[in-house]
Amino acid sequence: MNKPLLQHTSFIHERFGSCLEKSGSSLLCNKKNFEKELENRNLLLISFRWEDWYNYSHFIDRPDYISDSTIFECQLILTAIIRLERFSPKTLDNMRQLGVLKAVMDRLSWFASSH
Numbered sequence: 001m002n003k004p005l006l007q008h009t010s011f012i013h014e015r016f017g018s019c020l021e022k023s024g025s026s027l028l029c030n031k032k033n034f035e036k037e038l039e040n041r042n043l044l045l046i047s048f049r050w051e052d053w054y055n056y057s058h059f060i061d062r063p064d065y066i067s068d069s070t071i072f073e074c075q076l077i078l079t080a081i082i083r084l085e086r087f088s089p090k091t092l093d094n095m096r097q098l099g100v101l102k103a104v105m106d107r108l109s110w111f112a113s114s115h
Helices: 003-020 031-040 050-056 063-068 071-087 091-098 100-114
Strands: none
Touching: 003 031, 003 100, 031 071, 050 071, 063 071, 063 100, 071 091, 071 100, 091 100
16 A cells, blocks of 8 residues: 555645535636646556546446545546546536545545554
C-alpha cells in the first residue's frame, strides 16, 4: 500500500471537502486547483486506459459502490473524471452533484486512516 499517496488524500479532503458536497455551490470551488492538487499528489493515474474505465464506469451510477473500491479504482475514477472534464465541461461538477467525488475522497481517506 502506498502510504505517502494516501497521506495526500487527507490534505485534499480538508482543502476541498466542502466543495465536494452535493449541496455545495454549483461549481467546484476551483476546478484547476483541485485538478492540480490531484496531479501533484499523484492521485491521478499516469498510465490510463479507457478500456479500464469502461469496466468501472458503473460507479458513476452507483456512488455507494465506491465504499468497497480499491485505491486503483479510486484513482481510475478521478483520472477519468478529470480527462472527461477537458472534453465535456461540467463533468466535474456533475460528478460532485452525484456524490461521486465525495465518495472517492471519503474512500481514499478511509484507506489513509485505517492503514
